[in-house]
Amino acid sequence: MTDTAAAAGDVKPRRMLPSERRDDLIAATLSLFGRKPHHKVTPADIVAEAGVSRALFYRYFSSMDELNIAALEKVTEGLTAQLLPPEDEPLVGQVRHAIHELFSFARAYPTPYIALVRRGPGVSTPGAYELVEKVRTDTIDAILARARAAPTPYLLLTVRSWIGLLEGTVLTWLTDRVEERALPRHELEDWLLGQLRAMVAATTEFDSGAADLARGLQ
Amino acid sequence: MTDTAAAAGDVKPRRMLPSERRDDLIAATLSLFGRKPHHKVTPADIVAEAGVSRALFYRYFSSMDELNIAALEKVTEGLTAQLLPPEDEPLVGQVRHAIHELFSFARAYPTPYIALVRRGPGVSTPGAYELVEKVRTDTIDAILARARAAPTPYLLLTVRSWIGLLEGTVLTWLTDRVEERALPRHELEDWLLGQLRAMVAATTEFDSGAADLARGLQ
Numbered sequence: 001m002t003d004t005a006a007a008a009g010d011v012k013p014r015r016m017l018p019s020e021r022r023d024d025l026i027a028a029t030l031s032l033f034g035r036k037p038h039h040k041v042t043p044a045d046i047v048a049e050a051g052v053s054r055a056l057f058y059r060y061f062s063s064m065d066e067l068n069i070a071a072l073e074k075v076t077e078g079l080t081a082q083l084l085p086p087e088d089e090p091l092v093g094q095v096r097h098a099i100h101e102l103f104s105f106a107r108a109y110p111t112p113y114i115a116l117v118r119r120g121p122g123v124s125t126p127g128a129y130e131l132v133e134k135v136r137t138d139t140i141d142a143i144l145a146r147a148r149a150a151p152t153p154y155l156l157l158t159v160r161s162w163i164g165l166l167e168g169t170v171l172t173w174l175t176d177r178v179e180e181r182a183l184p185r186h187e188l189e190d191w192l193l194g195q196l197r198a199m200v201a202a203t204t205e206f207d208s209g210a211a212d213l214a215r216g217l218q
Numbered sequence: 219m220t221d222t223a224a225a226a227g228d229v230k231p232r233r234m235l236p237s238e239r240r241d242d243l244i245a246a247t248l249s250l251f252g253r254k255p256h257h258k259v260t261p262a263d264i265v266a267e268a269g270v271s272r273a274l275f276y277r278y279f280s281s282m283d284e285l286n287i288a289a290l291e292k293v294t295e296g297l298t299a300q301l302l303p304p305e306d307e308p309l310v311g312q313v314r315h316a317i318h319e320l321f322s323f324a325r326a327y328p329t330p331y332i333a334l335v336r337r338g339p340g341v342s343t344p345g346a347y348e349l350v351e352k353v354r355t356d357t358i359d360a361i362l363a364r365a366r367a368a369p370t371p372y373l374l375l376t377v378r379s380w381i382g383l384l385e386g387t388v389l390t391w392l393t394d395r396v397e398e399r400a401l402p403r404h405e406l407e408d409w410l411l412g413q414l415r416a417m418v419a420a421t422t423e424f425d426s427g428a429a430d431l432a433r434g435l436q
Contacts, residue, residue, distance in 0.1 A: 191375075
């Protein structure tokens with residue numbers, strides 16, 4: 001469908017509540033993100049994907065930047081929920097789950113993932129960095145709270161460093177997959193858990209509080 | 219000195235060879251980098267610092283971007299040399315030295331360091347990313363070669379992840395210093411070596427070749 005056809009009123013969107021319509025435009029954006037470099041997604045793509053008029057697009061979003069940030073909010077909200085499994089599982093299982101979910105997320109949204117982690121072009125969207133930082137902070141807080149470990153400076157530094165290592169490894173895996181030279185995902189997931197255990201254990205020499213998390217990871 | 223004064227010929231630069239003059243402009247730029255956010259350094263600042271005319275600046279560099287990249291080349295060349303101590307020292311000593319030198323470098327050039335590691339604004343300079351990547355790759359290659367360890371995928375992933383952790387830790391230290399809440403540098407240097415040891419040791423389960431590096435780090 002061309003943009004002109006949509007604007008000319010060939011499209012008959014079914015009646016939706018304003019909040020539903022907004023969510024629908026966000027869903028169309030997310031679906032496009034999985035198929036196209038996200039900084040190349042235009043309002044014309046969105047209206048074609050959602051089957052609505054261009055005028056309708058601008059009734060909900062003043063610009064592509066505004067829609068981008070709304071889509072990113074949706075994605076990062078979902079990601080935080082996805083990363084944290086029910087608390088009744090042992091901590092190791094929870095961490096394994098979080099690692100697994102981040103790989104799945106990166107595969108579902110490769111171009112936004114790459115752009116956000118690399119902070120390359122296309123993440124000029126104001127507020128994007130803050131949203132990603134919030135996922136990081138929430139994840140770190142949850143890991144420490146669930147291990148009943150105090151957020152001392154060395155423990156925070158260790159877990160934060162490991163989050164960086166996790167993001168970087170998933171990024172490498174994602175880009176290596178294209179060239180069919182990625183290490184096997186399930187092996188990388190084990191390796192990542194092993195790295196966290198080793199890093200936390202090494203930190204106990206600097207911060208006795210790290211022992212609480214080290215125990216939880218056994 | 220104002221830019222106009224310089225252009226009007228009030229400044230009498232001493233005679234230099236073209237290569238000396240070029241180096242002198244680069245040195246002036248580097249000196250400014252230590253005192254001012256580097257993306258705010260202008261040709262006017264450089265000519266004032268070097269005591270030359272604006273016309274002379276443009277005889278050597280067509281734009282601030284070109285001078286930026288020349289300065290960055292100078293800095294990263296120096297850094298690679300600085301990070302790698304003589305080979306006759308034991309490997310642990312060499313790694314300690316590299317950690318120590320990166321802290322010193324970051325303190326000497328805080329704003330370029332922050333911008334390069336964060337990939338924030340001001341590193342739009344084309345080629346800057348490649349230069350920093352080259353420092354990383356050269357350092358990783360040197361560590362593995364000196365440990366006589368083969369660059370297998372897991373070992374590369376481990377050392378590369380640790381380099382990321384090192385860069386991030388120095389960045390945190392640098393920004394925390396401003397608020398006087400940084401962890402002590404010498405303690406962080408020990409912590410970083412401990413993290414590398416622990417990470418490499420954990421990798422031996424996935425790649426027996428990692429044992430060569432693990433031994434070298436004892």
